[in-house]
Amino acid sequence: MARVLVGVKRVIDYAVKVRVKPDKSGVVTDGVKHSMNPFDEIAVEEAVRMKEKKLASEVIAVSCGPAQSQETLRTALAMGADRAIHVEVAGAEYDTLQPIHVAKILAKLSKDEKADLVIVGKQAIDDDSNQTAQMTAALLDWPQGTFASKVEKSDSGLTVTREIDGGLEVIKTKLPAVISADLRLNEPRYATLPNIMKAKKKPLKKVAAKDLGVDLSPRIKVISVEDPPVRQAGSIVPDVDTLVAKLKEGGHI
Amino acid sequence: MFKSFTLIVRCVNRHNVYEHVRFASQALPQFSSEKYNVKRKPFNTVEIVDVNYFKSILSEDRVLTEESDVQPYNIDWIKNCRGQSKVVLKPKCTEEVSNILKYSNEKRLAICPQGGNTGLVGGSVPVFDEIVLNFVLMNKIISLDEISGALICEAGCILENLDNYVRERNLIMPLDLGAKGTCHIGGNASTNAGGLRLLRYGNLHGSILGIEAVKADGTVIDCLRAMKKDNTGYHLKHLFIGSEGTLGVVTKVAIHCPVLPKAVTVGFFGVKNFENILQLYKSAKSSLGEILSAFEMADFHSIISTVKNLKLPNPISAYPFYVLIETHGSDENHDAEKLNNFLSKEMESGLIIDGTVTSEPAKMQDAYKLVYLFLHDFRHDTLFFKYSNTLCPGHLTEIFPRVVSSGDGNIHINVTVPQYTKQVASLLEPYIFEEVSKLNGSISAEHGIGFRKPHYIHYSKDPSALQLMKDLKQLMDPNGILNPYKVLPEQ
Numbered sequence: 001m002a003r004v005l006v007g008v009k010r011v012i013d014y015a016v017k018v019r020v021k022p023d024k025s026g027v028v029t030d031g032v033k034h035s036m037n038p039f040d041e042i043a044v045e046e047a048v049r050m051k052e053k054k055l056a057s058e059v060i061a062v063s064c065g066p067a068q069s070q071e072t073l074r075t076a077l078a079m080g081a082d083r084a085i086h087v088e089v090a091g092a093e094y095d096t097l098q099p100i101h102v103a104k105i106l107a108k109l110s111k112d113e114k115a116d117l118v119i120v121g122k123q124a125i126d127d128d129s130n131q132t133a134q135m136t137a138a139l140l141d142w143p144q145g146t147f148a149s150k151v152e153k154s155d156s157g158l159t160v161t162r163e164i165d166g167g168l169e170v171i172k173t174k175l176p177a178v179i180s181a182d183l184r185l186n187e188p189r190y191a192t193l194p195n196i197m198k199a200k201k202k203p204l205k206k207v208a209a210k211d212l213g214v215d216l217s218p219r220i221k222v223i224s225v226e227d228p229p230v231r232q233a234g235s236i237v238p239d240v241d242t243l244v245a246k247l248k249e250g251g252h253i
Numbered sequence: 254m255f256k257s258f259t260l261i262v263r264c265v266n267r268h269n270v271y272e273h274v275r276f277a278s279q280a281l282p283q284f285s286s287e288k289y290n291v292k293r294k295p296f297n298t299v300e301i302v303d304v305n306y307f308k309s310i311l312s313e314d315r316v317l318t319e320e321s322d323v324q325p326y327n328i329d330w331i332k333n334c335r336g337q338s339k340v341v342l343k344p345k346c347t348e349e350v351s352n353i354l355k356y357s358n359e360k361r362l363a364i365c366p367q368g369g370n371t372g373l374v375g376g377s378v379p380v381f382d383e384i385v386l387n388f389v390l391m392n393k394i395i396s397l398d399e400i401s402g403a404l405i406c407e408a409g410c411i412l413e414n415l416d417n418y419v420r421e422r423n424l425i426m427p428l429d430l431g432a433k434g435t436c437h438i439g440g441n442a443s444t445n446a447g448g449l450r451l452l453r454y455g456n457l458h459g460s461i462l463g464i465e466a467v468k469a470d471g472t473v474i475d476c477l478r479a480m481k482k483d484n485t486g487y488h489l490k491h492l493f494i495g496s497e498g499t500l501g502v503v504t505k506v507a508i509h510c511p512v513l514p515k516a517v518t519v520g521f522f523g524v525k526n527f528e529n530i531l532q533l534y535k536s537a538k539s540s541l542g543e544i545l546s547a548f549e550m551a552d553f554h555s556i557i558s559t560v561k562n563l564k565l566p567n568p569i570s571a572y573p574f575y576v577l578i579e580t581h582g583s584d585e586n587h588d589a590e591k592l593n594n595f596l597s598k599e600m601e602s603g604l605i606i607d608g609t610v611t612s613e614p615a616k617m618q619d620a621y622k623l624v625y626l627f628l629h630d631f632r633h634d635t636l637f638f639k640y641s642n643t644l645c646p647g648h649l650t651e652i653f654p655r656v657v658s659s660g661d662g663n664i665h666i667n668v669t670v671p672q673y674t675k676q677v678a679s680l681l682e683p684y685i686f687e688e689v690s691k692l693n694g695s696i697s698a699e700h701g702i703g704f705r706k707p708h709y710i711h712y713s714k715d716p717s718a719l720q721l722m723k724d725l726k727q728l729m730d731p732n733g734i735l736n737p738y739k740v741l742p743e744q
Contacts, residue, residue: 190611
């Protein structure tokens with residue numbers, strides 16, 4: 001019976017149109033609706049399913065961020081996590097919070113909480129870094145099963161099916177381990193009303209990053225954030241000859 | 254306050270329906286004139302000289318005459334009606350519309366105005382060879398007063414584009430419907446489209462501040478005022494709202510946009526029976542008050558068909574009925590508190606058996622899709638709303654009188670069957686309309702009368718009202734060229 005630590009990040013909801021700040025220092029987050037990173041939802045779902053299958057004894061959700069991250073944690077609790085840890089990182093520190101910091105926090109908490117398994121989403125949809133799982137595994141010196149589309153219990157530990165270029169790779173890993181969830185791992189459940197109510201009463205512990213001994217000074221500097229280029233308008237050509245001529249002109253044929 | 258009910262009764266042999274899907278979607282629908290046995294009115298037919306005239310006032314590429322080019326404009330969205338028009342005109346401004354109508358009126362050429370062609374009663378497609386007047390190129394936003402929220406735009410603006418535009422300025426359109434990505438605001442006005450935000454923001458007669466329309470003889474009627482209060486004489490703009498292009502063609506619209514709600518929450522619940530839904534509605538109104546913006550219901554079969562066909566997740570397990578509640582407010586905490594009290598109370602009372610509640614946009618969209626995409630879904634599997642002998646009339650009668658007797662409910666009843674037969678259709682159509690009429694209801698809450706329902710309009714309109722409608726038509730369009738065979742029944 002394993003204890004599972006799940007990382008959940010609060011990100012701008014994927015249905016919201018993202019806008020770049022006029023000074024190009026980042027994107028507009030004020031007054032913008034946030035939700036749990038979809039890949040992290042998959043991670044929570046997997047952990048909860050493991051608990052339902054009696055493969056896990058306890059599911060702990062962790063989020064690093066401002067006070068509002070607690071809403072994300074409540075969602076994880078409503079989905080079935082047993083308790084939550086909010087690592088408070090706010091203001092300027094949060095703006096420069098990077099995967100290395102989160103990995104250090106997760107690694108420290110994994111040890112403190114005596115976790116046997118860490119599950120995180122393969123990447124967050126805001127920065128698309130895809131680094132936290134790998135770094136956490138390295139810091140803990142644990143095996144890693146990234147981009148998991150299937151996780152099964154095996155005698156010595158876990159059998160993880162990974163989504164790789166051109167197919168699937170099946171690996172076996174011992175516990176403790178770190179897993180990152182890919183899109184096809186599962187379909188996360190909706191939190192139901194009774195569980196939303198129950199989640200309000202589940203324990204949520206708040207800690208500061210510095211109490212965990214993690215240095216949050218930034219390692220990467222963001223120089224500029226830009227909008228993707230706008231698609232050029234097309235034009236309608238009167239006949240095939242003109243089309244061919246245009247294509248030749250543009251060097252396409 | 255209005256109650257908007259979405260009720261989809263689906264009592265069919267499912268396997269038949271699904272097997273039929275792909276098959277039916279390949280075929281062109283039958284001509285409306287043959288299917289519904291309509292006689293052509295004595296309008297002139299479009300000659301080459303007319304086409305040349307249109308080409309002279311529009312540019313050549315805005316007059317479509319090739320059969321393959323014209324065909325999509327002849328068929329309605331649900332592929333039920335098919336006209337035989339030979340010409341599609343795409344004006345770019347009011348003046349061009351005016352010139353087209355003036356000429357057509359003199360030449361006795363019939364006109365079918367068309368917006369996004371998303372109507373459900375065949376109002377937006379021709380029946381015979383009416384000239385299609387399409388507004389797709391009249392899509393300019395003219396002005397937006399960010400203080401009053403008054404938006405002025407051309408008739409061909411797509412609702413979703415307008416909504417996106419005003420959202421960037423902290424406002425929203427007062428209406429929202431399933432077809433928002435395609436439908437035009439001019440069509441919305443002409444059909445008095447209802448839709449999803451009606452409960453909160455009222456219907457278009459209240460939201461539309463002004464209208465510019467062109468009469469059959471080409472006269473431009475300028476009622477394009479952007480004031481909320483204006484008590485000067487007859488409120489002529491209302492003649493063009495909901496008259497489905499039979500009195501004039503809407504070219505510009507001034508519409509009041511409410512402030513974008515800061516907090517939106519959606520709840521999706523399982524409910525045991527219809528009686529409990531009514532109780533829940535009553536309770537929602539009193540507990541949630543002004544923040545309640547939508548209350549919709551759907552039955553098990555309709556939700557399950559959407560789940561299956563569109564492969565959408567159903568957030569909760571199987572229940573006989575589902576209810577969707579939406580709240581719009583200005584303070585998340587305030588709304589959450591109200592909602593929590595309401596939910597705890599009704600979970601305890603048992604009116605809500607199970608459910609989920611979310612304010613995450615992506616999840617809210619999933620819930621909306623389940624309830625609102627049912628039409629889309631039906632279009633996927635059967636191209637026609639066909640009626641079948643596997644229909645359970647008992648089911649209908651059980652629900653029907655009660656919904657309508659609650660006074661303000663809008664019900665959608667979709668019946669899909671594998672085969673269209675006139676016999677079954679005739680069994681169903683008068684039955685439903687008669688029941689509605691008995692209960693003093695309206696046979697069209699939001700889809701309009703269009704081509705499909707003129708002979709049933711008497712179920713909802715008193716003879717005296719119908720006579721005045723005919724008088725108005727005679728006054729404003731004496732030659733009857735505007736959207737003929739629609740709205741008004743034949744003598």
